[in-house]
Amino acid sequence: MVWNAFAHRLGASPWNAIERLHHEMDRVFSGLNGAGTEEFPPVNVWTGPEGARLHALLPGLDAGNLDLAVSGDTLTLKGEREQAPEGEQAHHRREREAGRFARTVQLPFPVDGDAVKARFRDGVLEIELPRAASDKPRRITVHSS
């Protein structure tokens, strides 16, 4: 749009075009929060020398039926997301997804399976994954002779 004296007087402004673009982009990306992969559920992983933490976004998870397994450096998640039909009739909007899911995540190191802890809080599955003791870095003493 050409910015000139006429446009200014008519009440239009170059900012409107940018705002419209913002709204369009908001609509296209609404509902997404940066999850760019195909896999479900999306996960974030924190790592440190002692172990890792994994969070998975799982609103609507049936936590009682979650199947969580750890083997070596692999974590497997299987479960189902509920979407209770509450005698619904007309759907005005349907954006949520439901159904079974299964995902395997490769961790950066082997995990102590006995010490894994998992908690489901506010729709996020939070898993503590301590590193396997045998895999922890060891200090090697250097002898000088």
Place this chain on the structure above:
Amino acid sequence: MTQQNPEALATREPAMPERTRERPVFSPRTDIFETEDHVVLVAEMPGVAEKAVEVTLENDVLTIRGNTEEPAFEGMRLAYAEYRTGDYQRSFVLGDKVAADRIEASMKNGILRLSLPEETPARRKIPVTTG
């Protein structure tokens, strides 16, 4: 001849109110459906605790908000991220048929459920006073 008004540009207010928090804001995935006498709204806001939810109704605009905190673990860094953490916000314009004073809201496991009873003027109770 172009006329420029430097003052107008300098004092221009941002068109949309800015937030005081610097978190990204997402629009929660929402299902909306009708039952016999309610409109039900189900919004996914994972990571939002019950006390961090805010539902407001102003001039027929229903706004849902949820705040989250950035997780941080001592001695660890975020090594791999498939999603971003942030706050949630979304607004809906309600039709006349909703009884605003009887809206029910519940939040559990990151899912906000709003039950909006429909106003049925034909059956509105008329209070009867004595005297």
